[in-house]
Amino acid sequence: MSLQLMADIFANNWQMFLRGAGMTLLISMIGTIIGLIIGILVGIVRTIPMPEKGTKRTVLKIINKLLAIYVEFFRGTPMIVQSMVIFYGTAQAFGIQMNRIYAGILIVSINTGAYMSEIVRGGIVSIDNGQFEASHAIGMNHMQTMINVVMPQVIRNILPATGNEFVINVKDTSVLNVISVTELFFQTKSIAGATFKFFEPYFIASIIYLIMTITITRILRCIERRMDGPANFIMAGNQMQVERPEDIVYKKNRDR
Amino acid sequence: MEKVIEVRHLSKWFGSNEVLKDIDFSVNKGEVACIIGSSGSGKSTLLRCINLLEKPTSGEIIYNGENILDDEHNIYTYRTKLGMVFQQFNLFNNHNVLSNCTVGQIKVLKRNKEEAEKIALQYLENVGMAQYINAMPKQLSGGQKQRVAIARALSMEPDVMLFDEPTSALDPETVGEVLKVMKDLAKSGLTMLVVTHEMGFAREVSDRVIFMDKGVIAEEGKPEEIFNNPKEKRTKEFLYRILNGNDD
Numbered sequence: 255m256s257l258q259l260m261a262d263i264f265a266n267n268w269q270m271f272l273r274g275a276g277m278t279l280l281i282s283m284i285g286t287i288i289g290l291i292i293g294i295l296v297g298i299v300r301t302i303p304m305p306e307k308g309t310k311r312t313v314l315k316i317i318n319k320l321l322a323i324y325v326e327f328f329r330g331t332p333m334i335v336q337s338m339v340i341f342y343g344t345a346q347a348f349g350i351q352m353n354r355i356y357a358g359i360l361i362v363s364i365n366t367g368a369y370m371s372e373i374v375r376g377g378i379v380s381i382d383n384g385q386f387e388a389s390h391a392i393g394m395n396h397m398q399t400m401i402n403v404v405m406p407q408v409i410r411n412i413l414p415a416t417g418n419e420f421v422i423n424v425k426d427t428s429v430l431n432v433i434s435v436t437e438l439f440f441q442t443k444s445i446a447g448a449t450f451k452f453f454e455p456y457f458i459a460s461i462i463y464l465i466m467t468i469t470i471t472r473i474l475r476c477i478e479r480r481m482d483g484p485a486n487f488i489m490a491g492n493q494m495q496v497e498r499p500e501d502i503v504y505k506k507n508r509d510r
Numbered sequence: 511m512e513k514v515i516e517v518r519h520l521s522k523w524f525g526s527n528e529v530l531k532d533i534d535f536s537v538n539k540g541e542v543a544c545i546i547g548s549s550g551s552g553k554s555t556l557l558r559c560i561n562l563l564e565k566p567t568s569g570e571i572i573y574n575g576e577n578i579l580d581d582e583h584n585i586y587t588y589r590t591k592l593g594m595v596f597q598q599f600n601l602f603n604n605h606n607v608l609s610n611c612t613v614g615q616i617k618v619l620k621r622n623k624e625e626a627e628k629i630a631l632q633y634l635e636n637v638g639m640a641q642y643i644n645a646m647p648k649q650l651s652g653g654q655k656q657r658v659a660i661a662r663a664l665s666m667e668p669d670v671m672l673f674d675e676p677t678s679a680l681d682p683e684t685v686g687e688v689l690k691v692m693k694d695l696a697k698s699g700l701t702m703l704v705v706t707h708e709m710g711f712a713r714e715v716s717d718r719v720i721f722m723d724k725g726v727i728a729e730e731g732k733p734e735e736i737f738n739n740p741k742e743k744r745t746k747e748f749l750y751r752i753l754n755g756n757d758d
Contacts, residue, residue, distance in 0.1 A: 384600035387563055388659075392614035392666060393590035402613055406604040483646060 260454040267445045267455070274441030275462050281358050281430065281437060282423035288359070289366025289423075290416055294409075296321050296367065297374030298400055321371070328368035334429040337361050341433040358435040362427060366419055373415045377408035410481050417474035421467045438462060511538040513572075514670050514701055515560060520569035522552075522559055529555045531725040533569070537670055542702045544712035544733075547722035548748060553705045556722070557674050560703070561592045590618055593663030593671040597678050599655040601647040607634065607658050608643035611665040619666065626665070633661040637691045653684025657691055664695075671695070673704040709752055713737050721745045 264271065300321055305311045328336065341357045344350045352360075381404050389399035428439035442459040446452050513536045522530040529552045537543060545553040558564040560571065562578070562585050570577045578588050602610050611630035615621045621629070634640045637657040647655055656676055663671060673692070677685045689711055696702060696715045706712055712719055712733060719736040721729045721744075729742045740746045 382600075384596060384598050385602065388594070388596065388600035388602065390563060391561055391589060391592070391594035391596075392662070393586050393618040394614070395586055398617050402617055403602050403604065410604070484649075 259451070260458065263445065263449060263451060263454045264458055270441045270445055271438070271458060271462060274436060274438035274459075275466065277355075277435065277441075278424060278427050278437040278439075278463075279466060281355070281362055281427050281435070282420060284359050285362025285366055285427075286416065286420045286423050288363035289370050289419065292363065292367030293370025293372075293374045294405065296325070296371035297378055297408075298405070300371070300375055301378045302396060324364075325368045325371055328365050329372075332429075333361060333365050333426055334432055336365065337430060337433050354433055354435050357433060358427065358430045358437075361430070362423055366423060369419060370412075370416070373412050373419075374408060377412045378404060380411065381407055410478075413474060413478050413481070417471060420470055420474070424466050424470065425463060511541075513537070514539050516570075516572040517556075517560065518570040518572065520556070520559060520571070521567050522555055522564060523567045529725050530559065530566075533725075533727060535720065535727060535730070537701060537703050540699050540701055541717040542696045542700075542704065542715055543718045543720060544716040545703070545705045545720045545722055546707070546709070546712055546748075547728075548751075551722040552725040553722045554674055557672050557703065557705050561589055561594055561672060563594075586618070590614075590666055591669045593666055593668035595656070595659050595663055595671065595673045595676045597675040599647075599652070599659045599679070601650075601655055601659055601662070603647055605647075606643065607639060607645050607647075607650075610647070610658060611662045614662070614666055629667070630661065630665045633664040634658070636664070636694070637661045638687075651684060652680045653687045656680065656684075656688045660688075660691055660695075670701045670703060673702065673706070675705050675707065677706070677708055707752075709737070709749075721748065723748070 300318055302314060304314065337357075340361055341352060341354070345352070385403055385407070386399060389403045394402065427435075427437050430437055431440040431443060434440065438459055442455045445455045449455065516536040517533055520530055520533040521528065533556060545556065547553045555564055559566045566579065569579070571579055573588060573591070576583065578585065602613065605613055608627065608630055611634060612623070612626040615626035615629065616623060631640060631643070634643060637660055639654060639657050639661060642650065642654065642658075647658070650658065660671075660676075676692070677688050680688060685708070689708065692702075692704070692711070693715050704711075704716070714733075716733050718730060719733045720727055721736060721740075721742070723744050729736065729740060729745045736745065737749065740749060
């Protein structure tokens with residue numbers, strides 16, 4: 255092992271590493287976004303207030319049961335097994351041929367969706383009941399309340415958890431190598447196989463993973479801070495200039 | 511006098527606990543009615559039953575000649591006719607002051623943005639919050655939040671305004687600014703139903719005072735009658751407790 259060797263391996267294979275990293279980012283990013291959308295939809299449906307009677311109640315109960323099964327199933331089984339079942343399993347059993355990349359995105363999406371729906375549900379439950387009551391009092395129905403008042407707050411609150419999911423996805427897409435998706439781990443394995451070196455390629459891969467995850471965390475932190483805005487309202491920033499008592503005091507002191 | 515809302519035989523049970531017992535009362539157009547009573551007497555529940563935040567167990571609520579507790583009645587349009595001001599303000603945290611006052615108009619009443627903003631600005635001006643249109647709720651003090659909440663409810667141009675202890679969560683210094691806004695509203699001829707612990711406000715502003723005790727309306731009448739010559743023993747006791755410091 256030497257630094258020289260590591261540099262050589264990277265120099266000879268940087269395109270493969272980069273392509274692998276690109277694929278990893280692509281799958282995990284699309285997977286996280288679709289997963290978030292699934293999570294939001296499932297979360298909203300599972301928090302619809304239960305009607306007291308009628309067919310609506312029965313339908314909603316059945317839907318809730320199905321969604322609960324979905325969440326339990328995909329949270330409770332390893333993604334590597336799901337990949338085999340969805341890609342090779344369905345191919346053999348039902349003759350469904352899937353594109354490997356689409357299959358990868360599908361697996362990551364529904365997996366993230368299962369986790370995110372619980373996160374979203376928690377986020378909705380944690381919103382102060384007063385926000386719902388105020389929306390209802392103004393005449394909004396459940397959907398309007400969710401879209402205009404609750405979900406924007408929930409999304410802000412679940413951003414850290416979403417970032418977490420994204421980071422987990424960047425790492426966990428590596429299991430997609432079992433269905434030969436050419437993500438970073440798969441590429442590294444090929445490089446290692448071609449050079450008969452194991453330390454150097456995998457070390458480089460780990461550094462690339464680290465760079466990706468740290469960058470993502472930083473970007474999300476920035477977004478969070480932007481969404482929060484300043485804690486104090488500065489009236490001087492308005493077009494309308496209104497003097498506050500402290501402004502008057504300040505001016506007096508300055509002019510003296 | 512024209513009745514805006516009429517409540518008939520209204521009962522509300524929480525589990526095995528009967529909070530409202532066969533309430534009959536009505537709100538007349540243009541009047542300011544104050545509901546007073548000790549905590550747990552059901553006054554907030556009554557207010558919340560009127561705009562269906564709590565579903566009454568039995569009884570009728572008549573609005574425009576229709577019983578809105580009928581299954582097929584659209585409760586969402588009914589609610590737009592009632593403005594609600596909460597003890598805890600409940601401003602929409604993700605909207606700024608102006609948008610708090612326009613979102614309901616745009617999404618529920620389907621007004622266009624310019625019109626909604628014009629109406630909102632007018633009411634924000636009335637409550638003295640027009641300078642703060644770009645502020646977020648978390649940047650405001652309690653009294654400011656409550657004034658915005660009042661403007662938000664007014665922006666829907668409701669027939670009746672319901673106030674659920676609007677000053678109870680405020681510090682003593684800011685109570686005055688909210689009460690002043692409410693007094694101005696009362697003078698403008700708005701129909702108001704106010705649950706309050708502010709006896710001064712009830713006495714000075716209201717046309718009718720309703721005293722509730724243990725889930726029933728124990729006594730109602732003109733403020734002078736209730737405050738100066740209460741007929742019922744429990745009204746006397748309550749007023750004595752309130753006006754001479756609590757308890758003991």
